[in-house]
Amino acid sequence: MSYLSKHRQSNILTGDTFQIAREAKAAKDVYDDVIDATVGALYEDDGTFYAYKTITQIINKLPADPHFRYAPTSGGLDFKENINRWVFGPYQSMVENNFQHSVVASPGASGALYNTFLNYLDDHTPLIMPDIYWTNYLVILKSVNRSSMTYPMFDGDFFNIEGFITTCEKVLEHSDKLVCLFNDPAHNPTGYTLSIGEWERIYAYLNGVAEAGKKVVLIYDLAYIDYDGESLEDSRRLFDVLKKVYTDILIIIAYSGSKSFSLYGLRVGAAIALSKRTENIEDFNQGAIFTARATWSCPPSTGIQLVNRLFSNDMLMDKFKKELKVARTALKARATLFLGEAETVGLKTYPYHGGFFITIPTDNPEVAFDKLKDIHIYTIPVPKGVRLAISSIPLTLITGVAKRIKDVL
Ligand SMILES: Cc1ncc(COP(=O)(O)O)c(C=O)c1O
Known part of the structure; x- marks a missing residue:
């Protein structure tokens, strides 16, 4: 018997990005070959969070x-x-x-x-x-x-x-x-x-x-x-x-x-x-x-x-725009590497032009998600595909990922 109101009882969050991201984080503590491509946030190529210095500076100075x-x-x-x-x-x-x-x-x-x-x-x-x-x-x-x-x-x-x-x-x-x-x-x-x-x-x-x-x-x-x-x-x-x-x-x-x-x-x-x-x-x-x-x-x-x-x-605005450009360039390098390798191994992706994500088409996203999880690649199942957040994968870790995905799917 739920105390929730009738119209709230069926509102259950399942397969949410944040939940899967927590799973990936837990797996990282156990295995050292985990690729966490779950959350749509920017990470540096050394794996740390991507904070814009100009933005941090302004916030830190706020009374x-x-x-x-x-x-x-x-x-x-x-x-x-x-x-x-x-x-x-x-x-x-x-x-x-x-x-x-x-x-x-x-x-x-x-x-x-x-x-x-x-x-x-x-x-x-x-x-x-x-x-x-x-x-x-x-x-x-x-x-x-x-x-x-x-x-x-x-x-x-x-x-x-x-x-x-x-x-x-x-x-x-x-x-x-x-x-x-x-x-x-x-x-x-x-x-x-x-x-x-x-x-x-x-x-x-x-x-x-x-x-x-x-x-x-x-x-x-x-x-x-x-x-x-x-x-x-x-x-x-x-x-x-x-x-x-x-x-x-x-x-x-x-x-x-x-x-x-x-x-x-x-x-x-x-x-x-x-x-x-x-x-x-x-x-x-x-x-x-x-x-x-x-x-x-x-x-x-x-x-x-x-x-x-x-x-x-x-002056701050110019500095911030330069930092944004560095982020865009880093993302582009990751996308180019992944898409190049995908083409070489014959892994299909949806047409990618920019942004944080690349998605691999599949009719069965949940099965593909599980298969990839088994080889420690954490993605997000989305309608008609599994999504890789290249925003959070360091460039050095991208090499070989397309082949691993192709082999298992
Ligand atoms: C397509 C899209 N729209 C909107 C949002 C919402 O972002 P926020 O509420 O953090 O601005 C997101 C966040 O991941 C998104 O991917």
Whole structure:
């Protein structure tokens, strides 16, 4: 007999990344050949945690007051402006001139996603997303009692635009609203990044749906934006396509400071809303602030202070950007080594363009996960694959991993 409320009794977290990561850590204490490719966090090539020196320096210098006092629920004006500057980079003024916009701070991108799922999905409006995804979306959906509908993510090595449209059309048969989610660039778990042409087709379709009188919400989870492309400017190139939005659709960006600043535990993040329709932005503000007050109340002030202090000091900002570049280069070296060896031994992977993860396709993720665990390679089973977090495997340990995986699978 459970004391839990009826609707909570079936909410059990199984196969969660953090649980599997704990298993990998325990195995490391026993065996010395363990590859821990579980958690999506950056580690140095010597196996230690990847902390950005500039970020640590700012936080260490914070006096008690700004660390500990309540921060505004929205994050405050400076934070909002700074997040727009960071996320949109060279496209900031284009975006701000083309859309009404607003920012609400959240504890990580998770908070932004939770708020958005809760506030925009209805009983007859499932979340439309590809069939390969970050599994925590399902946990959030379950927690807010909403559902999802998926479509096959790939057509060969490219995004399956037809599958996306077909699924949207199915939902529109019984709903006057579309809510679709894209995790881009450097998708978790595959590392895929949509091309400009693919984004253009997505917006062309969604403009058409909005013109036909339907409501359209596009949730844009860009948690890994700072680890895609050759540079920060390059990874922002996809915002150019926002010029093609000419209807009243609502875009809600989920931004993760966990990844950008390697500050996973501090819970920095934001939801950024863009729409040409003022009412959409007013509703967003009202809804996001309400649910924030009802859950985390206000964001951790340390993260807000960090962002504001980093952005008000050009020297610190330059130093941080250089450190980010080093991290991107390290990730690229790991990906190049792994993918090169995978090709040599004939191990298939999903198309990887950037980010923390590479995923090996399989119809039976749990079996593949167990087989790899038996040879002390700890991965995460994801829909249609097993995921390797190259973000946490030192370069020297990557040699030979592709062959070991190929042999056992
Ligand atoms: C695709 C994706 N979105 C969102 C998040 C949430 O990150 P956080 O809440 O730490 O910002 C993660 C974290 O792993 C992720 O992989």
